[in-house]
Amino acid sequence: MKLVKKILLVILFLLVLIVIVGATYLQYSKPDYEGEFTLGNLNKETTVYFDDYGVPHIYAENQKDAMTTLGYVHAQDRLWQMELMRRIAPGRLSEIFGGAALKTDKFFGGIGIDENSAKAVAQLDKNSQTYLLAQAYLDGINQYIAEGKTPIEIRLLGIEQEKFTLKDVYNIFGFMSFSFAMAQKTDPLLTDIRDRFGLDYLKDFGINGELGTQQLQSFQGKYKEYSEISKSVTSLLEASPVPAFIGSNSWVIGGEKTKKGKVILANDPHIMYSQPGTWYEAHIVCPDYEMYGYYIAGTPFPLLGHNREYAYGLTMFENDDVDFFQEEENPNNPKQYKTPDGFKNYTYQQKTIKVKDSTDVKLNVKTSQHGPIITGLLDGLETEKSVAMHWIYTQQKNRILDAVYELSHAKNLESFHKSIELIHAPGLNIMYGDAKGNIAWITSGKLYKLPKSVNANFILNGANGIDDKKEWLSFDQNPQAINPPWHYVYSSNNQPTPIDGYLYPGYYLPKDRAMRINGLLEQKNKWDKETVSKMIVDNTSATAQTIVGNMTKALNIANFSANENQALTILKDWKATHELNDIAPTLCNKWFYFYLKATLEDEFGEENFKLLLNTHIVKQMIENQTANAASPWWDNVNTKDQKETQSEILTKSYKEAIKSLENQLGSDVSQWQWSKVHQVTFQHPIGKVKLFSQFFNVGPFPISGTNEVINNQLFIYTDEAVIPVKGGPSTRRIIDFSDIENSLSVLPTGQSGNPMSKHYSDQSEMFVNGKFRKMKLNKKEIEATSTKLIFKPKS
Known part of the structure; x- marks a missing residue:
């Protein structure tokens, strides 16, 4: 009996010890928001003020020091999220999650994002500011990995940390560009409806206006149940630990319609909810540069931002940048497919997927002239269907990093406009307003026309030489509105009106939000940030x-x-x-x-x-x-x-x-x-x-x-x-150029991804109740309401 008591006491002691050690580690793992540290590769001392919501305000003598510091503080709040983000596009989730992630890795590892990223890095000008500042940011992340506190998630999963590279940055942008994925969900289903039930069943969907019989005849054959593709892609994205972009609202009101005669920009990008959320806020101040930006984990330049001179935001354009082609294989040689010029050989690439606690898996990627054969990358599909995916992101030169750098370093509306041309995919509605009174809506994306007989809402014919004929359009034909006479611009993923008689195909959302936004802006003048803050949480349906x-x-x-x-x-x-x-x-x-x-x-x-x-x-x-x-x-x-x-x-x-x-x-x-x-x-x-x-x-x-x-x-x-x-809204932002130091924002949960941080969820109730907080630009106010973390150069 005494022995049993001793054993129970030992077990109890061990349990208490585990709890104490665990609690001690969790306390230790909190981010550091004040104190003094040394940081390698700094030229001058850099000060970071963390405001009352954990947003870092980085004051540096030069942009390189600011970016190194940004990488470090971003990593201490979001390193776990960065780790996830960089793994999904190259197919490396199975290394940390095991076989449960294998389906996701097989698909993403095969569609070419990783190879496209490597090519983009090789083509980047190594003397450009884009390259130098991005490397400084990565240096900050890597110094945190080497010297900082390891996030609890990384400890739980036993992940061996690796240095972050520029290829990781491009892979993160690549996945975010893909994650919209509405073509992958929609085209196979519409093809099945067409082939099984006929044209009458498509009329209610209103895809691209009226569907004529010519369009219906662009490709016909026996029913193949392409919906299996939709099922597989949908399940992969639903299981993804990384949230997908799905929509967004934005509008910019010219000074002629505001109470104080200055521009107001509102933006709330819609992204699948997650914890931590998508955006990390940071305010950088240097003698030659200032930007209050919103950053995706592991990326050096903000996709949303503002300063005292201009502000920008975005929504998804929803244009069609993915086409699917049914390849016709040579009946005498399954390694060949038919083209107008005769049969061509598929190309083959073998990749290795490492799986935690299991043997490696070999992935064979088959590719036609149109792109990878995705039916060989998705589980449960008949591989003989050989459906290829042509995605503009991987087929065109990738300059996304240069573009995002330029957006956040624009000198005026003209330079801002020019930088958008660098983004071939994804298609974005990029919204702009400035202190001089300019407002603009400009779409990004490499757009094209197809022959009238071809409807890209369906699986296309890869062999006829007609369905893949694209007439590429010049950037000046992209939908846009710059300083229109009605004095406002807006976007809510709605179908743009035809330009030169051409209605751009896409996967646009219903007109409801666009109607409501336009109706409210059209009928009212004298807008201010208070009335806009009520509008951005408006709950009334237009239809x-x-x-x-x-x-x-x-x-x-x-x-x-x-x-x-x-x-x-x-x-x-x-x-x-x-x-x-x-x-x-x-x-x-x-x-x-x-x-x-x-x-x-x-x-x-x-x-x-x-x-x-x-x-x-x-x-x-x-x-x-x-x-x-x-x-x-x-x-x-x-x-x-x-x-x-x-x-x-x-x-x-x-x-x-x-x-x-x-x-x-x-x-x-x-x-x-x-x-x-x-x-x-x-x-x-x-x-x-x-x-x-x-x-x-x-x-x-x-x-x-x-x-x-x-x-x-x-x-x-x-x-x-x-x-x-x-x-829903991944952030809500209202930038008022009549009171730029008191513009408004809110995140769905909080700034930090560390569960032990007081900023892990401190905005959640504010968000669900439609409330806001300030985005601070005034240095005296920042100093008075913040903790201070000083980084000194290592000797």
Whole structure:
């Protein structure tokens, strides 16, 4: 008995010791926001003031010292995130996560980002400021790796740290350029709909205007179920530990429409929510340079920024920069494919994927003249389909690093405009405003026209020599508006109007946000940052009343229950707002799910229906289809002896929605508030493991907003009791040139990626409640409200 007690005491002692050691390490691992350190390769002492939200304000004698310091402080807050970001594009996640990441590594390792990055580094001018300052930033990161505190995530996973290189920087930009991936999700599904059901079934989607028969005939053959490609790519991106860009809002108001006669810029890029969030804020001040910027982990120059002279932001252009080609293989030689000039040989490359605690995996990458054969890179696909992916990012010269440097070092609007031409992909709406009163919207991207008989929304024919004929357009043909006479510009991923009669193809989001932004800006003058700060969290839908009107008008209310009638009254009286206490959004979005399920699932199957819900085209179709009583989708193909009508389907789905809500929220309709179902959790990759979720994750929080309002909180339509919000504003920024030192911003969670930092989640409640904090530029205010960290040159 005494022996048992001794053993228990020893076990208890060891457990207490583990807890003490763990707690001690966690305390030790906190970032240093004050004190004095030495840093190699500094010319002069550099001071960093960390303000009350952990934003570093770096005061240096020259830009090289500032960038070295930026790399160091960025790494101490976000090294774990940097490690993830640099691994996904070259296919190196399996080294730290094991076989669970192998599917992701096989795909990304095969599509050519890593090779493109190596080529871009080799072509970079080694004497340019881009190169020298980027190397200084990387030097700061690498000094932190060598001398700083190792993040807990890296310790838990046992990652051996390596130095960061310029190729890592390009790989990070490469993944962020790919992650939009709407073509990969959409084109295969649209091709299947075309080949299985015909042209009538595509009309409700409104892709690129009317689809003529010539376009339908651009490639036809037996049905191949290309949706397997959509399924594979969607699952890879959903499982990715790195968030994807998905949308955004931005507008710039000219001085003619503001209260104080100065430009105001607003921007909220939409990215899948994660913890830590996408952006790291830093303010650099040198004798010849100042910039308050927003940085992606592991990259040296900001994608968003402002100073006293100008401000810029971005949204996704959503243009089509990816095409898929079905290659026709030689029946006598599977290593060849057909071209107009005869059969050509595929090229082959073998790569090695290292897998933690397992044997290496050999990856064979097959490539045609159009690009890598992605059907050989995705699990579960029939490799004989041989579908090639042509992506402008890897096919054109990569100058993304030069471009981002130039954006953050522009001298005026003219030089800013010129730098955008360097970005061939991704397509971006880049927004600009300055202290001189200029405003601009300029799109990036290498644009092209296809023959009229070709529609790039489908899998194209790789053998006919027609589908891959591109007429490349000059940069001056990119959509843009510079100082327009209506005195404002805006972008919300909407379809640009035709230029020279040509409507640029793409995967644009519905017009809802664009209509709302334009409507508010057009009718009002005397804007200031307070009224703009209310507008950027606006929750009113521009189209919901029209859509709900179409749907309720078609209902057969003869046998409605009391709850069904009460809910219908609420919907008819609704002003299309999505506040936490509203009930109508709960009703509307549940009904949307059941109506879409009833119209799409019988033709396309349960799995493909879920894939469609992940695309923009479903959002595009809702308004069109609910107004079209003749849509072929209304009929349930499984009921052979009858043809369902719009009224029957909408009535049935409405009743299903009410019944579902009664089961989930109770029988009292007045208790079905939006706050009970619309919630967000900012999830850390390790927080997916239940044991670590409370330590790493932030949330859950009820949150206002919805799909396609200005306060865009993105979710997939579902019958779940709680709708998990997947993405939304990655930051909200309001730059007011009449009061530049008091411009406003907020991050979804916090500045630091270290769970022990007080800045890990200190903005989360502010964010979900639509509040803001200052972006400080005034040095006296910064000094008075900050901690101070001094870096001295190593002797």
